[in-house]
Amino acid sequence: MLGLVIALAALAGASGCATGRAAEPREIPPALIAELQVIQEASSETHEIYVVQQKDTLWSISRRFGTSVEGICKVNGILETDPIKVGQRLMIPVRGTGGFVERAYEPGEVSKAGLVWPVRGRVVGRFGESVGGVACKGVDIEASPGEDVVAVSDGDVDFVSDNFRGLGRVVVMSEGGRRVLYGRLGSISVTPGDRVRRGERIGKAGHGVGSSRIHLRIFEGSQLRDPLGYLP
DSSP states (O other): OHHHHHHHHOOOOOOSSOOBBOOOOOOOOOHHHHOOOHOOOOOOOOEEEEOOOOTOOOHHHHHHTTOOOHHHHHTTTTTTTTTOTTTTTOOOOOOOOOOOOOBBBBBBOOOOOSSOSSSEEEEEEOOOOOEEEEESSSSEEEOOOOOOOSSSHHHHHHHEEEEEEEEEEEEEETTTTTTEEEEESEOOOOOTBBEEEEOOEHHHHHHHHTTEEEEEEEEEETTOOGGGTTTT
């Protein structure tokens, strides 16, 4: 186990300056290492979140987004004959953007679980969705290049990597029994051992096709949890 932790540490890139009180780096648990090893292929298909309006039908929504009723039903786990209601949220498989999509989320508001959004942006991949044939282990948030990425909660920085396979630049933080992974960062501004407060910057969103999508995972102990159940 020690050898694997040392190997992971060798992958870590130390960039930027410390934030707040320093803490001793912690050993990464085997379950987290196993999850980090999953290679996630980028998908050319993304998902918009659409809030159903008056007079909407599955057919009219599909026309608006240039997709199919079958595709909408598949990603939402519904039948073509199922009724839809005003205010209902639907995931829409699209290759571009359009229609009235849900507002961009941004850091600031604190959830009941005590977390804030890590970056201003739109959710384009949800926990459990298929991404390139692999179930998404967290959420993907599409942000503007250069946008600040902040800590969703207080925590100690356990692990940093500038080039972790499948997830690019990665930061892993912990507080109590919870660990939060931030992946596909454009840049990193913390180092292992830093103590970071909720809302403080840990890095920035990247530049280029697909690289501005921040990936967020939450672990309670060794169990993966849906981040949207913790965020505002």
